[in-house]
Amino acid sequence: MTKYIFITGGVVxxxxxxxxxxxxxxxLKSRGYxxxxxxxxxxxxxxxxTMNPYQHGEVFVTDDxxxxxxxxxxYERFTDATLSQSSNTTAGRVYLSVLTKEREGGFxxxxxxxxxxxxxxxxxxxxxxxxxxxxxxxxxxxxGTVGDIESLPFIEAIRQIKYKVGExxxxxxxxxxxxxxxxxxxxxxxxxxxSVKELQELGIKxxxxxxxxEQPIDISTRERLAAFCNVDxxxxxxxxxxKSIYEVPLQMEKEGxxxxxxxxxGLKNNETHLEDWSVMVDRFNNPKHKxxxxxxxxxxxxxxxxxxxxxxxxxxxxxxxxxVEIDWVDAEELTDDAAAKNRLKNADGIIxxxxxxxxxxxxxxTAAKYARTHKVPYFGICLGMQIQVIEYARNVAGLKDANSTxxxxxxxxxxxxxxxxxxxxxxxGTLRLGKFECTVAKGTLTEKAYGTKTIWxxxxxxxxxxxxxxxxxxxxxxxxxxxxxxxxxxEVVECPDHPWMVGGQFHPExxxxxxxxxxxxxxxxxxxxxxx
Numbered sequence: 001m002t003k004y005i006f007i008t009g010g011v012v013x014x015x016x017x018x019x020x021x022x023x024x025x026x027x028l029k030s031r032g033y034x035x036x037x038x039x040x041x042x043x044x045x046x047x048x049x050t051m052n053p054y055q056h057g058e059v060f061v062t063d064d065x066x067x068x069x070x071x072x073x074x075y076e077r078f079t080d081a082t083l084s085q086s087s088n089t090t091a092g093r094v095y096l097s098v099l100t101k102e103r104e105g106g107f108x109x110x111x112x113x114x115x116x117x118x119x120x121x122x123x124x125x126x127x128x129x130x131x132x133x134x135x136x137x138x139x140x141x142x143x144g145t146v147g148d149i150e151s152l153p154f155i156e157a158i159r160q161i162k163y164k165v166g167e168x169x170x171x172x173x174x175x176x177x178x179x180x181x182x183x184x185x186x187x188x189x190x191x192x193x194x195s196v197k198e199l200q201e202l203g204i205k206x207x208x209x210x211x212x213x214e215q216p217i218d219i220s221t222r223e224r225l226a227a228f229c230n231v232d233x234x235x236x237x238x239x240x241x242x243k244s245i246y247e248v249p250l251q252m253e254k255e256g257x258x259x260x261x262x263x264x265x266g267l268k269n270n271e272t273h274l275e276d277w278s279v280m281v282d283r284f285n286n287p288k289h290k291x292x293x294x295x296x297x298x299x300x301x302x303x304x305x306x307x308x309x310x311x312x313x314x315x316x317x318x319x320x321x322x323x324v325e326i327d328w329v330d331a332e333e334l335t336d337d338a339a340a341k342n343r344l345k346n347a348d349g350i351i352x353x354x355x356x357x358x359x360x361x362x363x364x365x366t367a368a369k370y371a372r373t374h375k376v377p378y379f380g381i382c383l384g385m386q387i388q389v390i391e392y393a394r395n396v397a398g399l400k401d402a403n404s405t406x407x408x409x410x411x412x413x414x415x416x417x418x419x420x421x422x423x424x425x426x427x428x429g430t431l432r433l434g435k436f437e438c439t440v441a442k443g444t445l446t447e448k449a450y451g452t453k454t455i456w457x458x459x460x461x462x463x464x465x466x467x468x469x470x471x472x473x474x475x476x477x478x479x480x481x482x483x484x485x486x487x488x489x490x491e492v493v494e495c496p497d498h499p500w501m502v503g504g505q506f507h508p509e510x511x512x513x514x515x516x517x518x519x520x521x522x523x524x525x526x527x528x529x530x531x532x
Contacts, residue, residue: 004140004170005170006170007142007173007174008142008175008199009145009146010146010147010195011192013145016175016239017071017175018070020239021071021139022079025139026249030277031272031273033136034134034136035139036133038089038129039068039071039088039141040088040122040154041069041091042148042154044092044150047059047066047088053299054305057070057304058304058306060308061433061507062083062084062434064084064434066084066088067431070304075087089122094122098112098118099112119157140158146195146198147195168265171261172205174195174196174206174208175211176192177191177192178192178212180213187213189221193228211238216238217236237257246281250281253274287317289322290323292327294327294367296331296364297353298332309353309381311512312508312518313351313521315512315517315522316518316521320526322525327346327347331360332363334363335362336366337366340366341374349377349378349379349525351378352368353383353509354381365390365394368380372392372495378495378503379500381503381504384503385503386404386505387503388493388495389503390403392476399469399472404463416465417466432459435456436457436486438455440454440455444481445494446481448523457507457508457510467488477496477497478493480493490505491504
């Protein structure tokens with residue numbers, strides 16, 4: 001029988017439920033169980049695809065083209081799973097499904113209500129991963145904080161699920177904050193007690209309580225919480241601040257999280273094998289080198305907007321035993337060549353990640369020019385690849401005022417243009433999404449990185465390299481390093497006579513792992529070490 005674990009949050013938001021869920025997934029996987037993580041978000045958007053990154057952070061994309069919450073990135077990076085459309089559900093998606101069914105007469109004239117109709121749809125989606133994957137354990141994170149109005153149908157659904165699958169097959173983990181009062185030197189447990197009480201009033205008894213804390217929790221505090229919250233003291237798990245998110249699974253295993261969950265669910269408590277993960281963490285903690293990477297973007301006010309990119313740079317650093325320091329550069333600061341030289345002079349490498357809209361574009365182009373002319377390793381991702389093409393067209397191929405039609409619809413040289421099948425589409429869920437094939441050219445940096453001529457990477461974009469300018473740009477020296485064979489779309493470009501300047505239309509950060517860095521991130525960091 002599949003086992004179900006539900007992780008809720010209390011007291012405050014932003015405690016790291018996603019990292020906790022991913023860590024537990026890794027712990028159980030290391031014990032030989034097939035684990036799938038999923039996230040249920042209470043907001044009414046269908047998905048985060050149309051949300052401003054400052055509102056929600058990055059949008060993570062799965063192989064099958066789902067635009068999802070960034071926590072799915074944590075799940076995939078920790079458990080090395082390949083998640084899908086069913087791995088992230090929002091309240092908006094639930095309500096849309098129910099109301100569409102109502103409009104089609106699916107309820108035969110009956111009244112549509114939150115209970116049972118909305119909760120039944122939530123339950124159906126919670127159980128869907130079991131049917132699709134045959135997993136031993138499904139870990140479900142419930143977004144938001146217990147007590148939020150919008151999350152009540154989800155809490156009710158996870159209360160009901162134990163009657164469908166059996167109480168012995170459900171484990172409820174509640175993650176809360178234990179504040180530390182510096183003045184008195186005390187850890188305060190009262191907020192956790194109130195949060196657990198509120199959860200109980202909604203019909204759910206926590207089996208495991210995870211405590212986010214800055215200070216170690218002593219035995220008396222554990223016992224007091226166990227008594228007041230009606231759990232075994234072995235199921236009080238402290239979640240201390242860690243140097244790296246990748247240390248959290250090791251901390252959680254040491255704290256006994258795996259043992260506690262196996263006990264609650266009646267799972268065989270197999271031996272844990274986290275040796276490879278420990279080696280990776282040790283490499284992270286003991287680097288031999290250090291590089292500074294300038295991340296030139298437009299959403300740098302919220303670092304989570306580039307979460308997967310930053311983590312993938314860390315992965316590349318781990319592989320090369322290198323500490324990667326990120327220098328966050330607002331593209332709008334790079335007003336001209338002099339400003340770029342002054343701001344980027346200390347960068348060992350420059351990365352321009354994805355984004356939408358015209359803000360900061362000229363600054364990014366200036367950054368690409370600086371990287372090309374000063375022989376600084378450059379990595380362009382999605383928009384960053386398009387920036388590389390625009391800069392090369394303007395300053396090498398002689399196509400003055402070349403641009404993307406996303407930025408300037410009247411540009412005389414639209415080297416980046418809207419894909420024909422994207423005209424007139426609504427915004428949500430209509431980009432080129434998911435994994436696509438790319439044929440890599442021989443002798444390129446890209447072939448060296450991947451070691452194969454066929455690769456599959458994930459996409460999220462609407463504009464594309466304009467093939468009308470392919471031959472002209474190739475004649476000017478631009479290297480077409482990768483092409484989608486199905487539609488003859490340019491996927492990768494490289495700059496000649498440069499130590500390492502690569503732009504990919506895809507998003508390789510979505511498939512990078514801490515113990516298996518994405519090939520382009522691995523080689524990008526290696527290139528910065530050589531040219532440092």
